[in-house]
Structures are given as C-alpha cells and as structure tokens.
Amino acid sequence: MRATVHRFTMRDPGDVSQLAAAIQGGEVNPAHIVACIGKTEGNGLVNDYTRGFLVQSLKLLLAEALCTTQDAVARSVIFIFSGGTEGVLTPHYTVFCVDGDAPAAAGGPKRLAIGRAFTPVPLPEEIGTRAQVNMVADAVRRAMRDAGIADPADVHFVQVKGGCVTTDAAQTALARGAKLVSGDPNKSMAFSRVAGAFGVMQGLGEIAADAVDEADFFARPEIWSGRASISSGIEVAENEVVVFGNAAGWSSGFVIAHHTMDDALDINGIYACLDELGIAARGDNRASGMERIACALVKCEPDARGQVRGRRHTMWQDGDINAQRHIRGAVGGLVAGVLGDTRIFVSGGAEHQGPPGGGLIALIARTD
Amino acid sequence: MRATVHRFTMRDPGDVSQLAAAIQGGEVNPAHIVACIGKTEGNGLVNDYTRGFLVQSLKLLLAEALCTTQDAVARSVIFIFSGGTEGVLTPHYTVFCVDGDAPAAAGGPKRLAIGRAFTPVPLPEEIGTRAQVNMVADAVRRAMRDAGIADPADVHFVQVKGGCVTTDAAQTALARGAKLVSGDPNKSMAFSRVAGAFGVMQGLGEIAADAVDEADFFARPEIWSGRASISSGIEVAENEVVVFGNAAGWSSGFVIAHHTMDDALDINGIYACLDELGIAARGDNRASGMERIACALVKCEPDARGQVRGRRHTMWQDGDINAQRHIRGAVGGLVAGVLGDTRIFVSGGAEHQGPPGGGLIALIARTD
Amino acid sequence: MRATVHRFTMRDPGDVSQLAAAIQGGEVNPAHIVACIGKTEGNGLVNDYTRGFLVQSLKLLLAEALCTTQDAVARSVIFIFSGGTEGVLTPHYTVFCVDGDAPAAAGGPKRLAIGRAFTPVPLPEEIGTRAQVNMVADAVRRAMRDAGIADPADVHFVQVKGGCVTTDAAQTALARGAKLVSGDPNKSMAFSRVAGAFGVMQGLGEIAADAVDEADFFARPEIWSGRASISSGIEVAENEVVVFGNAAGWSSGFVIAHHTMDDALDINGIYACLDELGIAARGDNRASGMERIACALVKCEPDARGQVRGRRHTMWQDGDINAQRHIRGAVGGLVAGVLGDTRIFVSGGAEHQGPPGGGLIALIARTD
Amino acid sequence: MRATVHRFTMRDPGDVSQLAAAIQGGEVNPAHIVACIGKTEGNGLVNDYTRGFLVQSLKLLLAEALCTTQDAVARSVIFIFSGGTEGVLTPHYTVFCVDGDAPAAAGGPKRLAIGRAFTPVPLPEEIGTRAQVNMVADAVRRAMRDAGIADPADVHFVQVKGGCVTTDAAQTALARGAKLVSGDPNKSMAFSRVAGAFGVMQGLGEIAADAVDEADFFARPEIWSGRASISSGIEVAENEVVVFGNAAGWSSGFVIAHHTMDDALDINGIYACLDELGIAARGDNRASGMERIACALVKCEPDARGQVRGRRHTMWQDGDINAQRHIRGAVGGLVAGVLGDTRIFVSGGAEHQGPPGGGLIALIARTD
Secondary structure (H helix, E strand, O other), rough: OEEEEEEEEOOOOOEEEEHHHHHHHOOOOOEEEEEEEEEOOOOOOOOOOOHHHHHHHHHHHHHOOOOOOOHHHHHHHEEEEEEEEOOOOEEEEEEEEEEOOOOOOOOOOOOEEEEEEEHHHHHHEEEEEEEEHHHHHHHHHHHHHHHHHHHHHEEEEEEEOOHHHHHHHHHHHHHOOOOOOOOHHHHHHHHHHHHHHHHHHHOOOOHHHHHHHHHHOOOOOOEEEEEEEEOOOOOOOOOEEEOOOOOOOOOOOEEEEEEEEOOOOOOHHHHHHHHOOOOOOOOOOOOHHHHHHEEEEEEOOOOOEEEEEEOOOOOOOOOOOHHHHHHHHHHHHHHHHHHHHOOOOEEEOOOEEOOOOOOEEEEEEEEO | OOEEEEEEOOOOOOHHHHHHHHHOOOOOOHHHEEEEEEEEEOOOOOOOHHHHHHHHHHHHHHHHOOOOHHHHHHHEEEEEEEOOOOOOOEEEEEEEEEEOOOOOOOOOOOEEEEEEEEEOOOOHHHHOOOOHHHHHHHHHHHHHHHHOOOOOOEEEEEEEEEEEHHHHHHHHHHHHOOOOOOOOOOHHHHHHHHHHHHHHHHHHOOHHHHHHHHHHHOOOOOOEOOEEEEEEEOOOOOOEEEEEEOOOOOOEEEEEEEEEEOOOOOOOHHHHHHHHOOOOOOOOOHHHHHEEEEEEEOOOOOOOOOOOOEEEEOHHHHHHHHOHHHHHHHHHHHHHHOOOOOOOOEEEOOEEEOOOOOEEEEEEOOOO | OOOEEEEOOOOOOOHHHHHHHHHHOOOOOHHEEEEEEEOOOOOOOOOHHHHHHHHHHHHHHHHHHHOOOOHHHHOOOOEEEOOOOOOOOEEEEEEEEEOOOOOOOOOOOEEEEEEEEEEOOOOOOOOOOHHHHHHHHHHHHHHHHHHHOOOOOHHHEEEEOOOOHHHHHHHHHHHHHOOOOOOOOOHHHHHHHHHHHHHHHOOOOOOOOOOOHHHHHOOOOOOEOEEEEEEOOOOOOOOOEEEEEEEEOOOOOOOOOOEEEEEOOHHHHHHHHHHHHHOOOOOOOOOOHHEEEEEEEOOOOOOOOOOOOOOEEOOOOOOOOOOHHHHOOOOOOOOHHHOOOOOOEEEOOOOOOOOOEEEEEEEEOOOO | OEEEEEEEEOOOOOOOOHHHHHOOOHHHOOHEEEEEEEEEEOOOOOOOOOHHHHHHHHHHHHHHHOOOOOHHHHOOOOEEEOOOOOOOOOOOOEEEEOOOOOOOOOOOOOOOEEEEEEEEOHHHOOOOOOHHHHHHHHHHHHHHHOOOOHHHHHHHEEEEEEEOOOHHHHHHHHHHOOOOOOOHHHHHHHHHHHHHHHHHHHOOOOOOOOOOHHHHHOOOOOEEOOOEHHHHHOOOOEEEEEEEEEOOOOOEEEEEEEEEEEEOHHHHHHHHHHOOOOOOOOOOOOHHHHHHHHEEEEEOOOOOOOOOOOOOOOOOOOOOOHHHHHHHHHHHHHHHHHHHOOOOEEEEOOOOOOOOOOOEEEEEEOOO
C-alpha cells in the first residue's frame, strides 16, 4: 500500500489544469485518487457555489481521464471543499492517492495511511442524533480497517462529510410524523457536524458509547475531539469518512501529526505539531524543514463567549463579514506565518472539534 | 520629562469609560495627554464613522475633565484612529502622556521619548507633492527636537496624519486654475500618505532631499521607510506628526523598538523586534516577557502583485470584503498569535511604508 | 396645538448643521421638538454605530441650544434612527415639533396630531411577554390622549422603541431565578419588537386583550398591525411610544395617511396611500402633488418563506449582504421610484407589522 | 423564421433542470437555441463564479442533448450572464430560440426578430479603441441583416459581450511594443464596454462614424445609446453581438419595445415601455396584461455625481457593498414592483448605455 499527496493551486474554481497536467505527465494515476480536499475562493457560507463548481470541474476531468461517467467518479472519490480563502490564503486542493497494488512495506517506521468508509443514508430524523453518531462511529472503525490502522492512537485526522435535512426532506419527514432535531437546513447542518464529531470520538474511543448524550450537543463544548474535522451540506446524503493516520505496511513517503490549538492565538500548538514531525523551525518560517510539509489542515472557530484570551473580539457582531470568514482569515494568517506557506486548509464550524474557541492542526510531511 | 503609555479597551466606539475611570482614579492626568492612537470596530474604509464617533466621545470627556471646549482639546491632543478590528483584534486605544515637569533622568539608558509637530495647512495643489514632503520632513525634525532626540537612529516610529483634497476644496482650487495631483478625495488620500512617507524618509535622513522625485510616488515601491506610519483623511487640514523614539533625559518606564516585516508572513520580523526588547519568547506567546508589552503598532498591505511568497492571494479580487480588511485580519492574527494579545494596532494603506507587500512593527515595552 | 414636520439631510452621521441652521434661522424652535426619526448610513445591524453617533451629535446640539444637559435632552426628545440607506436612499432625519401653546383650530378638517408616552422600565423577564404587551398597549392609549385622538381609526402610524435584555441584565436576572424568553440580546430584540407590535394592536383595539397569546408570537404572522412600526435596542430601557394621527383641534398644516403593503412588490399599496392624501400621481413621480409629501415611513421584511410572489429570492442565503439590507434597498427603490424622492424611512424587522413578506407605508403631506 | 423566448428559474447556478425538462418535453429544440441571457446569484463582481458555473452546466446539458462537445456548443450559443440578484430579484435565464425553417410570415405586423454576429478577435491594443468600435459597429449591421432588420429604428436592444485585456495578454502585447489603453483587466473591461457602446451607436446610426472620438470615452457621458447593453470579460476573445428588434417575415408570437430610464427613479420610463406594448397597467402590477411579458432587460448605474434627483446617495462610499450591487437592488426593486415579477435581468456598468445615472429598459411581450 502506498499513499501519495499532491497539492495543486488554481486560477479560479473551474481551473483543474494542474491536476490535468499531473495526470498527463504520469505523476498522478487518476485511478488511485481516493479523496480531494481543498479550499475554494467563495465566502464559505450557504451561497458559496465555488465548491460545487470545482467539484463539477474535477468530476468532468476525472470522468474523461477514466473514461467513465461523472456519477461513477462521485462514487469512487470523496470531494471535500471548504470555501473561504480570507487574508493570505491561497485557493488550492490536495489530491490523495492510494495505490493498493504497491507492495507492503516490510518493517520500518509507520507511514501515512488513508482509509475510507461510507455510512448508510440516514433518515432525516436521524440527522443530528445518537443514530448518526453510531453510524459515523462505525464508519470510522471501518475506515481505520481500510487504512490498516489497529490502534486509534495512530489516527491523526478524521475528515467527515455528512448530509443535512433539506427543506424538501423535512416536509416529507414531518408529513409522515417524524420528529426532526431541526427542519432548518442550516441548523441541521450544524447538528450533523456535531453528531459527526461525537461519532469520531466514539469511533476512536475518545468517549464511551454509553457516555454519548444528545443533551450535551452544543451544550457542553468541553467535550471535543482533537482529531475530528466535520463538514456537512446538501451535496451528500450519507456520511463520508476519511481517516488519516500512520501505519505499518504502508510504503508512503509521508507521515502525519496533529495537535490541539487551545485558542485562536495558540502558536504553541502549531509548533508542537511541527515538533512531532521533527521540523525544528521555531520562529523561522523560512527553514528548510518547512519544505517537507505536503498538506496543512486546520479547524478553528470564533470563540462563542465573545473573547479571545480575555479580550473582546468583534466577530459575532459584524453585520458585514460573517464570523467564520473573520476567524479563517486570522487563524489562516497565523498558521501561514508560522509555516511560511499560504496553502492552508482552514475550516470553521468547529463544534466539538477542538477546545471551545480553539481547534486543531494536522500536518502531513514528506519523510525525506 | 516622563512619557507614559496607557492602553484601554471599549464596549463600543462611544465608550470612553475606562479612560474616564483612569482620570478619575488619578492614573492619567488629562493635561498630560498628547496623543490617542487606536483601533475602532468599523470597516476602516471611507464610510467608517466609528473613528469620528470615538473622537467626539473622547473630546467630550477631555473637554469636561479639563474644563475647556472640544475645539481646545482638538488643538492639544492628536487623535489617530484606524478602523477595522478584523479577526481576533480587539477595539482599543492607547493614550500617550508626557509630563514636561517630571525631572530629567540623569544618565541611565535611553527611554521612550515622544515629540510632536504640526505643519502649516497645505494648499490643495500641494497635497501629494514635493511641497507636502518638505512640510512633513520639517515637522519630523521639529518633532524630534520636541522629543529631545538628536540622532535619527533613535527614532523608531513616526505616525503622521495628513489632510486630503475634499470635493469642495478641489472645485475651489480648480476654479482658480490650480493643478491637483487628484481631485478625487480617495486618490488624494493615497497621495497624501505617499507624500507623508517620503516626508518621514527625508526628515529622518533615509533619503536625501534632492533624491525625492515625485515620479517615484507609487511607481517605485522599493523606496520605503521602515519607521513611517501614515494615515490621511478629511478630519485634519494640516499634517500632524508624532515621533516615538528612545532618548536620554526621559524618565519613562518604557522603551520602543521596531522592525521591518518583509511580507505578510514575516514572523521573523516580529521575533526580531521582540529580540531588540530582550523579550525571549520565540514560539511561546504565554511567556512572562510578553507582559512587558504596552503597545503594538503594525503597518501592512495586501501585496499589489497578487501573490504572497509566490502563491496567489485573492484579496484584490474579492468583491465582498475589501483587501485592506483581509490583510488586517491576517497580519493581525499573526502578530496577535506571536504576542498572545489581541490589542494590536494594525493599519493598512502602507504605500512606501515598509517593503512592498510587507510593512513594519513597532513595540513599546515596559522596562521592568 | 400645532405640529410641524421638518426633514433634513446630512453629509455624515455627525453632521447636524441643517437643524442647527434651522434653529438659528428661527424655523425650528428647539423647545418644541418631540421626536427625531431618521435613516443613517450604517449597516442597520448590531454593529451600526452611525445611529449612536447621530444621537450624540443631536443631543450635543440641542443641549447647547436649550442650555441644558444631554441627559435632559434625552428625557424630552425621542430619537429613533434606523441604519441602512441601501440603494438610492438618502441619509436624513425628520424633526417633529409640537407647539402646545398654538391656539386650537376651531372646526375644519382633522390635521396631523402627535402624541407620546413612556412605559415603566420592564423587568428583563417581562421583555417579549404579555406584560410588555400590556405596558405598550397602555402607553399607546396614553399617547393617543396626549395627541387628542379619541378614535383609534384616526391613528395612522405608531412608532415604538423598546428595550431588550442585555447580556449583563440577563445574567443578573437569571441569578435571581427569573425566566427569560431569551438571554440572547439579538433574540430579545426581536421578541421586544413582537411584544411591541401586539401592544400596538391591543392599544388600538385591533386585537382584544384576551385574544393576545404569547404562543402566537412569531408563530402566526397572519396576526399583524397595519400601523405599528417597532424598533428595539439597548439604547432605551423603557418603551417609548409616538402616535401619529389626524385630529380635530390641531392647526397643523399636515395630514397623515397609511396603507398596507401586501408584499415587497405591492405598488398598489403605495398608490392607495397617495390616493388617500389626494395625490393623483399614478405612474408619474414628477407630478406636482408629490411636492406635498413631507415624510415617508415604510416598514418591510424579506419574505420568510423565501419567495416573492411565487418566485425564489436569495436574500436569506446571501452570506455577504444581510437580508434586511437587501429588502430595504429593494423596497426603498420602489417607494422612492413612485414618490420621486430618496428621503424615505425604510425599516426592516417587520414581525407582525404588516402582512408576512409585506409591510406598510405611512405618508405625511402638507395640506396646501 | 420564428423566434421563441423561454424563461427558466433555478435552485442554484448548477441547476439547469428546467431547461432539461423543456428539451425533454419538446418545448425547446436545443438545435434552435441561439442565446441564453440571465442573472445568477453571485456578487456580479470579479470573483463571481456563478456565471462560469452556469455556463459550464448549460454547455454540459446542451452538449449531451445535441451529441456534441462543449466547445461546439460554445461556438453556436451565446451565453451572457450577469451576476447579482440583489433584493427581490430571482435567479433566472432566458433561452432565445430561432427556427430558421419556420415559414416566413406573410404580411401582418412586425414581430420579434433575433440576429447575431461575431467580430474578429481584437488585438489587445485595439480593446477600448476606435478599432473595436468599428468592429462592433460592423457586427451590429451584420446581426441586423441576420435578423432581417433593415431599419435601425426597428432595433430595440443590442446585447454585446466583449473581451478584455488579460494580465498575460497585456504582458505579451507590451513586450512587442504595443500601446494599451490599460493593462489592468478591470479597467480594460470598462473600456471594452465603452467601445462596445459606441460601436452600437455607430452601427445603429445614432452617431456618425467620424463623430466617434476616443477622447469622449467616459469623459462625455451625455453621449449614449438607448438600446445598447454591453458586458465584457475574460470569457470571450471576440465581440459577440445579439440584436433584438421587430421585423417583417418573422412568425414570432412576441414583440419587443424599449425605453430610456432618465435616472434610477424613472418610473415613467418603465410605464412608457409598457405603453408601447399596449400593456395599460399604470399603477397596477397585478393587471392581466403583465402576464404577456416574457422577458425584462434593464441596464442601470449608480449616479457618478453621488446624487439621485438632487439628493445624496451613499452607494459609492459604502465599503461593505459594492455600488453596482446597491443600484441593481434598487432599480430591480422598482422594475419588479411595476411589473409584478421578480425575474428581471438588471445589469450595471452602464457607461454610455442610457443617460448618466439612468439606463434603459427593454421588454419582450407575447402578442396574445
């Protein structure tokens, strides 16, 4: 098994020419692609169509490269795009490939392992509930098996994309007497993220299944996973799970590490993550070790209490710029500054994903 | 001579209660106030009235405290507010006091010195020209004398606020045959900033007077001052100059340092500034040395070439968020992350103030 | 009794020079001012400080003109400003004066009558409840008496400004065991508006007191007043009520009319209001009759169902522009187009104030 | 010859299901489609990718329906989309079909005629110059012939889409010594629109060829066409021209009319256009005649002098909402209010297209 990581930039959300060239040049085998994760330059909110435009463009490219249909591509590749390249951030996407035919590495240190799993399609009334938690937890365990990871401690990042309750689905469900946690698509998206986060915690054994209590959703932000990154939206019906970790048997030239960010200023968390990768670049973002970094994944949120380290912030009160855009710009600026690179995946909406007002960082680095 | 530095936060742009309490409690003598510099929570663009609201509120407070009129306060205190507390930034203002009756320090290291000067009111046709450069250069030298600074190397930060050509003034000037660099208020504001930056360079001897060429304005961004911070607007007619440096004879408990930021990711520049202050906090923003910082002043700009360290940024193309808001959020996030404090004065519009796409940072720290 | 109506524009939210000139010139007697209602050029959302800036500026002017304090002005004049001059709208404010010493008109048609009343300060737990409804209803009846209006049918517009539950007040109230409809300031503002709207309905006899049911708040938008315009905010503690109608005994040179707007496209509603004033200008906004209009007051809202006359609108999904800004711009454009004048008071947040997705218009016109 | 007009709405910019259904149901013959013109729900500014997303989605649909490639579709159909459905506007697109095999109508009144033409690809140095004017003028005349329109008075609306100078093209051109009107893509877009407007004027004989003076571009806004609607962008290289008029020999069930709008409040202009179509609906937007309207096309702009009918507007000073978004929302609200329909094509950037601060309206109506 061999995992490879390819990072591309684009001129606009319809520009997939760099991946096209990499396929053309033989650097990327389109049949090996398992996931594409990236940032597009929309507002990252409900009416951000740059994500859909990029997905359509990639599907077109891969359908042509693989002589198949767009639907077939959608079934074999997980696309997860976060909108919003505020501040210094660069629109980009990372293509993750797995070559299942590559010979298993015999011995040697653990290397980047990638596994995937899908849940069944939840009923509308299951979105944001214990039922969705169980589904995701089960998928996390299956994805770990897919990645050949036995010990949850070897998992460093779990990306989940979950569905939500659309207006139509809500009406149908309510008509047959179902009870929904919310019939509002936006709220159900948040509930879906929360259930996904608890699902990751349960799947990784961070929380016992019988300790999961729906009453804690949103209410107890001190319950969180340091490795879960959840997005949700109408683009998917089921939950899609990608597990990233380090495992024996993989001949990847990459390793992954992660660390919690305690708040939006937690530069120490970033340095601690670099430490784990052996990149000793404290305070010097032009160090050669930085060149080893192949992918940076960050989750963050505007502190709900209205303060960052004891001082008022204005993100929630700003009627002109959404709070998520503010926090992505600020945390993106900090991480980009430390790493010396603007190709950072920074995503908001971090309920139960990292400490309240904080988040997490995961870095994939080349081993050489 | 004694300089003191007092940093306050506020609930909203009309809230001056912390300064009122400090005056009431005897911590701040209102008669000693020479300048107030801060960040308000507007958009920092033309229609940002949070600056005017705070100025009016402070004038009202000080007029009452000093039993005088608002106009008299305006003549004795320089108010410079920058709008925009994007991301993690906290609305705040720093009150600078000078007690001229404090006994001169005999010997000892140089300490924070503050001096001020005003230029005559430039004619509309002088805004953005060599004439304004000369005025500002002269005022910089007078402000240095006011601060008791002989060596330009002891100057670490020069804040200038210059006027611009209003629509009315433009029409009057054009009617009498005058030639303007621009009759557009926004463009004349930019020209005023550029002339101010060249004025600081000339005043500090960074550029020889006969090397100043109006043709270089905007055209040669590689000519810049590492200590100039210029704002402009319709609020003032003349140019107001505040010089911050370290000088003998001052019994301040503060010192100032500055450093260039090469680009928006230049974390090394920030650490270098901390090094000069003896704050050894590389990579650890919760270090006790950070508590010494009394004021942080940053100038930055979205790279005009559309790239940050070789990668595309989207700040100039965003039709929803102004580029200056983007860059303040990102650089503010980085500086706040390094310093572990969100009370950072971050201002955009850095033409000829720091390297293209970069800027500068100045830090005032307590000596103990 | 004589009511007069004076409409002023301004360069910025701190510019009260037109009113100052009118006072200076003897056109406005500052002692007669009972209310100022207008539009400022902020975003009209939580962080819109243009309203507070204008209030402070007007208080300063009137305190000086009346040789009194700002606090005394605040007790004698009701200031109600709505932020947001989207599209073609012009920042402006209308000053309403009542001369109580003017001789009562003997006979003749009913003319513009203005009355005011204040409620006690509601407890935090009363905000958004039956208790606030009763308070407002009582104040409406007192304001009618103040205006000398006996028949509720003679009331054409009731402007209410109500308080809300601040974060501090919420904590104090919860600490002593009080139950709040919401501890979130923004939600309590909406509840305060709804209670105000039901209060106006009850006060005007549009709904019987025992038919008011808290369960209907928000839930049954088909219950609405065609004459209520409610705003709320932290600026006031009690509820302030201004009633506008036509009454005998007033020697005003003005009359008022109002009409419901069924939806955001309801041009017929605007023409019907003009018809009542005898301004026959159907389809011709340059007609001389239009010059009689002294003040235009409009309430509107983005349709909550996401459609305008059966077609999808995008106001709720736009992450860049708040829905209230969208609807003010559109309805403002329509009303300004019909009237041929951009000085329109257009306010959103019209829960139970006019039909769902619609609103109301009130016009004050000169009689000659 | 038979022209038909089909208006569709969509859930999002990737939703072309209504056209798909119309093709499936036989209402629209995909081989007859000559142009698609519509509004998408982006910001309508540089980073609005909803236009590109819709174009890609339509190309995919039509390529499949016609068993051809996307490139072939692009060569046979003109796609012109304007972003920005501010306020009450509904995202929608109108599909224009021409059936060349339909028998020519013998006698009878003139009916809707549609013609198209393309110019050669202009050199970068020709963009925004006399050369582009000539190209467009020539294409307008060829498109008139294509539509069978001999008398320019029978032309009611000319939609042009022109190219611009991209950054890459500018560098290449400058390298070989060419002189550009602007190397800035945004500015060259504006110049391209202006040249297009003069081209339409010249083509329609509104201005003599030798009276066209490049010095008048932008400088003399009083020179304008009442029938030109120009957009520009990097999507096209050549100029694409669609002429809409009424002509003999067409068996369309549609007619077109247009009228100037003197300013953003010019409701009379809208009624005058309805008058020409015999829709007598003055002041009543629920009249049955309104149902005849098949397509509404509007061009408008924020008044450059900062005033609408003598009163200040705030569109140009708003740092949060672009002026074009403001004016589209306001004029869209007015036109939608008069017509009682939110499916209005409202486009800004109306240099020399209608009077300064005004614009134009064209309406296509069914004849029965």
